[in-house]
Amino acid sequence: MITMDQIKQVANQGPYTPDWQSLGKFEIPAWFKGAKFGIFIHWGLYSVPAFNNEWYSRNMYIEDHPEFAHHVETYGPHKEFGYKEFIPMFTAEKFAAKEWADLLKKAGAQYVFQVAEHHDGFQMYDSQLSDWNVVKMGPKKDILGELKTAFEEVDLHFCTSSHRAEHWFFMGHGQEFDSDIKEPMEKGDFYWPAMPEPDNQDLFSQPYPSDEYLEDWLFRTVELIDNYQPELLYFDWWIQHDAFKEHLQLLAAYYYNRGIEWGKPVGICYKHDAMMFGSGIVEIERGKFAEAQPFYWQTDTAIARNSWCYTSTLDYKETKEILHDLIEVVSKNGNLLLNVGPKGDGSIPAKDQQILEDIGAWLAVNGEGIYDSKPWRQSGEGPTEVFSGQFQEANVKSYTSEDIRFTVKGEALYAFVLEAPTDGTVVIRSLAESADQNKPEFHGILQAVEVLGYEGELSWTKDHEGLHIQCPELRSELPVVCKITMK
Template structure:
């Protein structure tokens, strides 16, 4: 079993060391630059109540919360039926890692991030550090291990995420009244440490995580690294707290050195400047950058607006909206990680499967301008603008046929009409004839123009002083349309 002494030895053996100067030598894996699209999977105990969202374990202990009232009405008082009492119902009778891998493959995704451990503290993998895991309790399955094997057999790169940091306070509200959480918790207890919830947006909020908790956090994520060798590891938000800084540096050096031993370039996805810029992959939750960035980044979002896990009241996005999000990210030098949430029994809803199928069908036709592409010198044109930042999905973007996003691949420029609205004529003003060679405008020579997916239909095009005009003889539908512009 791994120990702290060994972790520190490996973290200090090079070529990476636990300081930002050294970790700043991080090199992004080439496959990530090309992949563009991955699948996130939130599945755990919270999938059993399937109520509201994946924060059920916290909110069921907060008086006045919908989860609190729902729990008492459905299962009884928290002192008699607590969160841990969902474990016997978590049998995962319909879980089949091979079926999951096939669904991910169908989506067109090139990599996958199943959650290893969420804020509730239930590990979805075999662990020597805690008995509260899916291998020893509940389904008695090493979920991460089976998914790794199945996905790699489908040539899908295996990554994973840890949300353990927030467990410091996540169950703490259960101490405010009589519940099953109790007072005298020790390391090894499922609910430990259940501390009072701080201002979790404050980088210096108290109570600080204890040395015991931080060491346990480090051991857990290093165990994941050693056992499953993920290509990337994603952290949720609370690791930006000041208390995690030194442990995070140690982990980063450990993980990057392990990757070197494996002959792999690995990476950490982080939010809120938890790491020094350049030492990992910048992550934006449910949001994007407004313009193309000179560095690679990733947005993580979900198939539903109101939850990351399966619930009975999901507000699903339309496939078209998700595809538009993907195009926005890729045109701005980003990747998109799309979350899906299996049911508690391990199956996927018909709606999830249909949305995934629709996205994969679109990528099968239009993916040549997505995979392995690069941003053009401008990310797009049109009236609809993206605001930089997280949690920007409250309203659906109302794209028009004038909203166009660009990518480049090989000798071709790809212009994505974000909402063709069944129009057959499109104007790309960024490709207009420029009379002044000194202006930073388009001066290239176009060889040919085609519309992906309808190459059996004649496409007429011409360049004018207003832009490149493209006319198709076939209605274009409502999904984003790809115009491929081949250059001489």
């Protein structure tokens, strides 16, 4: 088992060292910038009760939460049936790593993050630091290891995430009444440390994470890195707390130096300015930017509005909405990470499968404007406003046929018409003729115009109002993509 001295040795061996000055030399892996579309997977013990969302382990111990009443009614008192009693029920009898990999590849994804450890503290991988993992309990198989093998066999980049930071307080409410979460607890225990929940918006909140806990977080993450060699590592919220800063820099330098040893570029996705800007990949949860950014970024969202894991009451998004998100993000210099939640038995719900297959079918036709593309000099045009920031999904955007987003690749400009016109006419105003060479309107020469996947009659003209594309037989419930080839 690795020691702290060995961690520090690797972290300081170069070319990276554990300080923001050095970590600021980080370069985002080239493959990631070309990939554009990835899949997040939230699957764990919380998928067994499948009630409300993936925070079941916390909320079932809070007396005024619906999870509390549901738990008592369904499973009995907490002191007799605590969260740990879900472990024997988590048998994953229908889990098939190869089937998952084939489905996600068919969906057009280029990389996949399976959650390695969520806030509940149950590890979805083999660990020597805790017995509370899928190899020693529950399925008794290395879920993460099997997925890594299956993903890499179909050329999906293997990535993973740790949500361990929040475990400091995540189970703490169970100590407020007669439950199975009781002191004393020691490091390595499933519920440990179960501290009182702080103000999670306070970056200096008390009780301040202890050195013992921070070192445990560090060692678990290093074990994950060394044993599974993920190409990207994702950290969820609360890692931005002041207590983690020194350990996070140590971990980042360790990981980046390990990536160089392995001969493959790696990176850390982070939220809430947990890391210094430029030392990793900026992440936005359920949100986006209004305009294209000069830096590369990623948004993570879910296939359902109300949960990241499978539940019996999922509020699914429509395929069109997800494609709108993908197009918006890619046109603004980012990637979309879309979460799916398998059932407790390891099967992927039929609705998730259908949405993924629909996305894959659309990308099979239109993906050339997505993959390996770059933003154009303007990200789009049209009347519908997009606002910058996280958690912007409460209201679904009603796009029109005038809402168009752009990408470029090679000699082509791709114009994504977010709502297909009912009359077969597309007008791209950003390509209007301009009599004044000093104005910033488009002055290039158009060589050819086509609509990807459309085989009907097509004609186009260009004037001071824009590029007019006539496609009288065009019918689509999903966005359509115009490919404009430049001379």
